[in-house]
Amino acid sequence: MGTTIMAASYDGGVVMGADSRTSTGSYVANRVTDKITPLTDRVYICRSGSAADTQNLSRYVQWFLEQHGMELGDDPEVKTAAKLAQTMAYQNKNLLQASGGLAGLIVAGWDKHHGGSVFAIPLGGTLVKVPFSIGGSGSAYINGLCDRLWRPNMSEEECKAFVVKAVSHAMARDGSSGGCIRTVVISKDGIKRSFIPGDEVPVAAGELPPPVRQVRA
């Protein structure tokens, strides 16, 4: 799954974003994939790498957190979810390699103790808390852009605009990223999903504008 994924923290929470392309070789197997998967009500994970590995890893983490939440009698913290995902990725990295794919993950969300937080879990199974993180094959193209544009204490709207801009630039340059942009905003008020169709993704410099959508009777 060649991908562009990212998450960025802002004043009251986090914004997560991803493209929607899943490819097998040169064939696009799914052009409307949802790579932002819920782990709990307020913690989500961005998946890159092998679709099979990351889907099933997320399933296990969901299951652990469901039980943990019941024991706790409260919503799990973001760092707990991130640590669980990291442990699964690290302890199974031999298997993840065997199946031809590696898992690059970003866990982000909101909890009442720490507010919004972003955790990056890159290829080997490292865990780092970061103000923002980008991942997947498309991220190579937008390091400079993100370093330039990210600021602490953005508003929700500013942060979402930043995420959409970054992902759309990565999609423009990376052949294995594309399709639509999905975003999830997580704050104390809950989650807000949004979806930008392929023909409404902002155009990068040098690109042709998208064709006008045909409306069929």
Next chain:
Amino acid sequence: METAQQGGFSFDLCKRNEFFAAKGVQHPGFTKTGTTIAGLIFKDGVVLGADTRSTAGSTVADKNCEKIHFIAPNIYCCGAGTAADTENVTGMVASQLELHRYATGTQSRVVTAMTLLKGHLFKYQGHVSAALVLGGVDFRGPHLFTVYPHGSTDSLPFATMGSGSLNAMAVFEAGFKDDMSREEAMALVARAIRSGVMNDLGSGSNVDLCIITKDGVEYLRNHEYLQTKTYERQFPQKFASGSVPVVRERVYDIRRAVQVVEGEPMEMEVS
């Protein structure tokens, strides 16, 4: 020696087989269904479609096989990949869901079938080569999933799989609309399968359809019968009776060995 009680496959002979392969021994192949399967969601439910050719290498092993498998009364599943794997994996899930229905007394859900399939396929890391299009209608409405051999799944409004998937997807991408009527949907799926049948050598023969709505299932075996033989022999070879010599003849009277006992019908406990 105590052996662990466990289900699934035995991989004991894998090392041996690798050794043989390295020595140049050819292993027997298995029936791979080069296939076109497809499905889409329409106004009232799901339409699934499949071709009916099964191949072993370049020869056609079965000209009219069934690739749309039963999962539950409201869920069916098209299978591509190794024939044995698709048949067994769908059979296993169908049986698990039936037991689950007995335990809960509720209709099976499509996501449950999908989760069971992906869990099994992921466990075997792609060695169980089943590529599936799973469709059904439950109380939450129509659902359609693709399941890949490695255990990844996609939820889609229209989906194709198998060696003819690109042909079929081209038809879907050109002709799919939201909320199609039953007739429109059936025609589009049949057209998608037909494009696989005609243009992909791994797919062929006839078109099977399965329409699932909340009111029931219509399984149309050989919905489209595409082509019959194009030539009848003018001088057909006829073997006269007696062409094959009878070497030996033996007649048994099985009535002496079989005893027929009439009995009363047994009471069956219901409820």
Next chain:
Amino acid sequence: MAAALPVRASVPAAGQAVKQHATWSPYDDNGGTVVAVAGDDYCVVAASTRMSTGYSILTRNKSKILQLNPKCVIASAGMQADQETLHKVLHSRHVTYQFNHRKPMACPAMAQLLSNTLYYKRFFPYYTFNLCAGLDDEGRGAVYTYDAIGSYERVGYGCQGNGKELVQPVLDNQLKAASPLALPPQQWLSSLPLEQAVDLVKGAFVSAGERDIYTGDDVEILIITKDCIKTDRLELKRD
């Protein structure tokens, strides 16, 4: 620092254990089946017209038969590029022959030329499986069958290409006597009337088209008699 390096280097990095490099093959199998049946005063030559690679059809209408003269044709299965090259070479040699000898080449001579042409490329063969068919100097049907590097023999009927495993046994059953050693001696080859031979070839192709994925679409049939070459065409299934 330096001491740590050899230790790290001895640990094989993931993915380096099996070294893979891209390979390229000069050969491709474009499928198809060719059949020829010789009779007392005719020769039937037939070839399917589907050309394919892997699971895709490249065209449904590609002739595999080269008509050199009214008494001799060559039918080739295998790789299309090599078929084309071989046919071009043979055509050119045939033109030259006619300049030198002021007559078309006879079928047995062409059969020998084809063998020589194939063996010329012994260590980089044409990926083609050929039949040379026509009428010999006495006007009897003649079929020559080849391997890819020029070994050949004259036979009463022949079959090459993807469908040969399906078609050859049928032809054997219909055209061959039980055994050359059978007593009292039977005729080694049975010769059919022309209509029955054409019917047999058509029947064989229809059956091969049912079970072989590389045989389909159409069959091009040439009927060679002393007067002319008549062409016929039969539709097969297109799936």
